[in-house]
Amino acid sequence: MTPLSEQSLREVSTLIEQNKIKNVQLFDEFAQNEKSEAKDFSLAFSQNLKKLDMQCVFKNKYLLRKYGEMSENEARPFAMNIVGVLKHLLNPESRKGLLQLRFIGYKLQFPDGWVREVGTMLPSLECLDIDHCPLNARDFMDLCNSFAKLKKLSVYGTGLTNIEGISELKNLELFNISDVKFESKDDIKELASLTKLRVLNISGQHENDLNTLQLYLANDCVLNELRFIDISFNTFTPEELQKLVETHPKLMMISLIGTDVGKSNEKLPINIANQFLKFTTVRSFRDCLDAFKFYADTYSVRTIDTIFETINYILSENYEQQSPSELIECTALMFDKFEIRVMTKNLRLLAVRCFEQLGRGKRFEMWDARQKEAATNFMLLCVEEDYRDLTNPDELDPDLYETHCIAWKFLLHLLYTVPTQPFVDLVTDHAIHTILSSPEWTDIPVQISIFILSVCLDQLSPSFVTYATRHHLLLQQVNRYIMNTFSMPNTTFLIQIVWTIVDLHKKSNEKDDYVSREIIETLMRCIEYARDFHNDFVQKHCFKALEELALDCPEEFLDQTFHSYSSSIFLPVIRPQSMRQNLRLQAISLSIVLYARTEGKERMEHLIETKDDLANEICVVIGKNRSALLAARDPYDFWQVLSDSNKTSDAMHWGIWVSKYCKHDRNSPLIPMQIIESERFFY
Missing domain, CATH: 1.25.10 (Leucine-rich Repeat Variant)
Known part of the structure; x- marks a missing residue:
């Protein structure tokens, strides 16, 4: 039976739980992953499992909390009650009938005697894969005495030093002892007793890592039923390979990956009488x-x-x-x-x-x-x-x-x-x-x-765009890194993220005033920092982004929100800094949109269409009235001169509207006098 997908399992688990359904057999195998939750384990417990894969047991937060004991020293393994985990996942019927069990014990430490307890719990087990599990000589002896029905056993990377007791597993057909280092031929002499063995993996992890093949041959060991042997990353000579081939006539495949013989592009330096024998290499x-x-x-x-x-x-x-x-x-x-x-x-x-x-x-x-x-x-x-x-x-x-x-x-x-x-x-x-x-x-x-x-x-999709939390998170990130970003020569990515936030807001079907205000505040903060760092490129884009927002927000919201930032908006009209006309034009363009969306709303469509021409006209007026503007001794007078100097109706009404903004702010001058008195404010 094909296992259900993770999503399907969760849906079925919820259905069973809500309706209190019992005795439903959906699958006979369960693969636990690091995201599995209590609900998934409850569903697994309700099944009569034949296979259990717990390869991510050491990453699963639920199991770690329930059955693990974290160590304060990250370099040390943490304790895990593996017996408790198995009882949690397997009902009594599953324990009796389980045929295959796999789990990775990397960074884990199991309690003493765990092998005997697992052996008693799982009497029918035929396939056991416990890679990287803590396994000493005593544990291995217990394993061989506890699982008499085993046909497949993998103890890859377990730190064993000998395989004493393996002779008890008379039915073993596959044995994986890769990445296990042995010191002498006596450590593996019992391999000869595995008369039914068909697959043997004695590979290493690095080039010329192990000499297990040499120890195997030194015992004059012959496994008559052997069909495949993996000797990757082993050290051996062509003569030793020749001996292996000659003494095991039923061999059909030998893996030579990571060996000197397997890397050479030359023909294998041995005589092969077995026409069915193949070699696995990466030549x-x-x-x-x-x-x-x-x-x-x-x-x-x-x-x-x-x-x-x-x-x-x-x-x-x-x-x-x-x-x-x-x-x-x-x-x-x-x-x-x-x-x-x-x-x-x-x-x-x-x-x-x-x-x-x-x-x-x-x-x-x-x-x-x-x-x-x-x-x-x-x-x-x-x-x-x-x-x-x-x-x-x-x-x-x-x-x-x-x-x-x-x-x-x-x-x-x-x-x-x-x-x-x-x-x-x-x-x-x-x-x-x-x-x-x-x-x-x-x-x-x-x-x-x-x-x-x-x-x-x-x-x-609209459902994605209306998720306001994303706006908040992105805005927090922008605010968090404004200072660092402006210290860098390239601010392109700040501009991209600013436009992303604005475009997400524009596409959203549900406008939230709080989110809108948060976006505007962030953009104004960017403008202020950009001015401090003389970064007109960022200022210009932020003004343009604010203009897009102004076209998309309600009138009452605009009037309340933008008035508190009037100084930051209108200052570049007077002192555009290094970009001069371009920055001044963008700032004026924003102010025209604000005017069109508030006091000038009756002529909004006309103002928006002629916005660029109007901005250019206002720039020309500023240039022609430089002396009169310099003579203005008060912010209100400054804007009044600008208003009186405009010739067209649109420009004049815009100037009057700007001066009203200034009049509302007389106690806290819109434009500081020291800026107005400076000869540099026009440049």
Whole structure:
């Protein structure tokens, strides 16, 4: 039976809980992940399970709170009551009938005697995978005596030093002791008693890492039923490989990845009488694909790392030399074989590099809808984990940072291939998360995320845009980094995020005065900081953004909100700083829109249409009346001179309206006198 998806499980779990339905058998296997909740575990307990996968037990917050004991020292493992976890997940029938159990014990410490208790609890177990679990010699002996029916056993990376007791497992067909270092041949001598063994994994983790094959051959051990042996990352000579082949005539495959013999491009230096025997290597692109097919469904992380590293190297160096059919095959394998749940950050990085190479030259446009969706999900998974240390934001993880960079670039490419509405909303949500979680806007992932927001704005669904919380979060981020941003030479990304906030507000069906006021306050704060740093580029864009908001907000709200910022709005009309006419024009343009939306609302349509011409006319008047304006000794007089000097009706009425703003603010002068008296205020 195919397991239900995570979303379906949650929906069914809710339905069962609400209606108090009993005795419903939905599935016979359960894969716990780090996001599983109490509801998911209750549903699992109600099922008669045959398979249980708890590979993420050490990441699941619910289980850690309930059955774990955190250590104050992060370098030390934390205690986990694994027996309690199993009882929580398995009902009595499941305990009797469970056939397969898998969990990763990385960074965990289990109580003494846990193996015996689990053995008593699960009498029918045939497949046990306890990679990276704390396992000493006594535990292993208990394991061999407690699980007599085992056919498959994996103790990868457990820290064992010998396998004494393995002879008790008479039915064992698969034995994985990869990444386990033995000192002498006596440590593995009992391997010879496994007469039914068909698969043996004695691989290492690094080049020339182990000598387990040499110890195996030193015992003159012969496993007559052996079909596959993985000796990757082992040290051995061609003569020792020849002996292995000759003494095991039923062998059909030997993995040589990460070995001196397996790396050489020359013909294997051995005589092979068995015509059915094959060797797994990464000598060529074809070899990599075959190796990937074999290892994709396994948990041999280091071997898959090596395969991906080789694929990346081949594609980056000799992409054009690979046959189109093999490139298509590699792409299909990435989607069909490689599961989205990637186990290590290094494997994630290698995977996104592979996708990047396979999609180069817009080849990703040839992918079907299912492949694009799978690539999207994978890339979004890759950008979920923060690449900066939360306790020390100045430190970033180089592997995770590169993963984010590649993944965001890939998502940006996918945005240009007629994406679906859910895709646009989902990518936008992740982009906002990246912006909010990073302390540095100079980071490439943040810059791409900001650009993605600007690309997505026209395509966002109304339900996404009306979510006001996003406005608040983005505004908080803008306010938080205004000072840092203006100390940088490039403020392009600040402008992009400002326009993103304004455009989100414009597209929203439900206008919230509080959010609108918060946006205006943030923009005015940007203008004030930009003026202090003589950054007219930011001032100009903020004035333009305010103009867009002014066209979109109610009259009463505008009158109340903008009046308190009148000084910041009108100061550039008098003293435009370095950009001179351009900044002055933009400030005047904003004031005209405010006038048209308030006192001049009866002629609003006309004023908006002629806004640019009117702004130019006012600039000309300011230039021609420089002496009279300099002679004005009071802010009100200054604006009165400007009003009287305008020749057209529109400009004159605008000047009168501005002077009213000034009159309301006589006790707190709109324009400080020292600015008016300065010869520089015109330049």
